Amino acid sequence: MTSTVALAPRTALYLPASNARAIEKARGLSIDMILLDLEDAVKPDAKDVARAAAVEAAAVGFGDRLCAIRANGPESHWHAADVSAIAGSAADFAILPKVEDAATAARFAEAVHRPILAMIETPAGIYAAREIAALPGVRALIVGTNDLRAELRIPGTATRASLSVALQAILLAARAGDAWALDGVFNALGDSAGLEMECAEGRALGYDGKTLIHPNQIEIATRAFSPGEAELEDARALLAAAGGGAERFRDRMIESMHVAQARALLARG
Numbered sequence: 001m002t003s004t005v006a007l008a009p010r011t012a013l014y015l016p017a018s019n020a021r022a023i024e025k026a027r028g029l030s031i032d033m034i035l036l037d038l039e040d041a042v043k044p045d046a047k048d049v050a051r052a053a054a055v056e057a058a059a060v061g062f063g064d065r066l067c068a069i070r071a072n073g074p075e076s077h078w079h080a081a082d083v084s085a086i087a088g089s090a091a092d093f094a095i096l097p098k099v100e101d102a103a104t105a106a107r108f109a110e111a112v113h114r115p116i117l118a119m120i121e122t123p124a125g126i127y128a129a130r131e132i133a134a135l136p137g138v139r140a141l142i143v144g145t146n147d148l149r150a151e152l153r154i155p156g157t158a159t160r161a162s163l164s165v166a167l168q169a170i171l172l173a174a175r176a177g178d179a180w181a182l183d184g185v186f187n188a189l190g191d192s193a194g195l196e197m198e199c200a201e202g203r204a205l206g207y208d209g210k211t212l213i214h215p216n217q218i219e220i221a222t223r224a225f226s227p228g229e230a231e232l233e234d235a236r237a238l239l240a241a242a243g244g245g246a247e248r249f250r251d252r253m254i255e256s257m258h259v260a261q262a263r264a265l266l267a268r269g
Helices: 020-026 044-060 079-087 102-112 123-133 145-151 160-176 192-205 215-224 229-241 256-268
Strands: 011-016 033-037 066-070 093-096 116-120 138-143 180-183 209-212 247-249 252-254
Touching: 011 020, 011 215, 020 033, 020 044, 033 044, 044 066, 044 079, 066 079, 079 102, 093 102, 093 138, 102 116, 102 123, 116 123, 123 138, 123 160, 138 160, 145 160, 160 180, 160 192, 180 192, 192 209, 192 215, 209 215, 229 247, 229 256
Parallel strands: 011 033, 011 209, 033 066, 066 093, 093 116, 116 138, 138 180, 180 209
Antiparallel strands: 247 252
């Protein structure tokens, strides 16, 4: 199947496909996208069970929530079975981890017969991100912040500022390829203030949404990646006032690009 969804998800929650209780609970969550994981969140001896469960969960569906299945990487002996299962599933998207070249992403997209979300998790992936995002089969780039930290040898005590160049490079690649850009996960489950700050930073950089690892993170991320009422009011007023060409609006200059931005903001809202 092929997704025709135009708006990027604000929130995307990873769930181990082997966790039936979490999957059932997710059907009642206010989330934009469910990411059924066959990779890191699933133990080696549970891979086959998780794969079958992911296909079943996608068939049942999640209401109006988007659904994606994350495969194990091409280097793993589970990959071929994952690709076959995803290709025959009802999932909207497929996720490929640790993408480092466009050719691998293109092969995966062709094999699973649906748009893919490519995870950028290594320095090689960052350098190839422009070509990866430009592929017709790639709908989004997802930042794998945990793996990037490890690959870049960033100390565990370092702030997120140490990833600033990587985050901006991935966003630039996504925008150049007309792809969505989803920010990486926030690990500190009890730090709501830290999550809020990181979400605000991600949106300020231009990211469309955030990948999450716990339902308790959904509300904060949804609010952060949604336009506020003041933004919506300003966008409505701008559209009402715009007459074409460069002109003054609320003591600032606007032109056609600002009209387009306002329309996109209202569609998001």
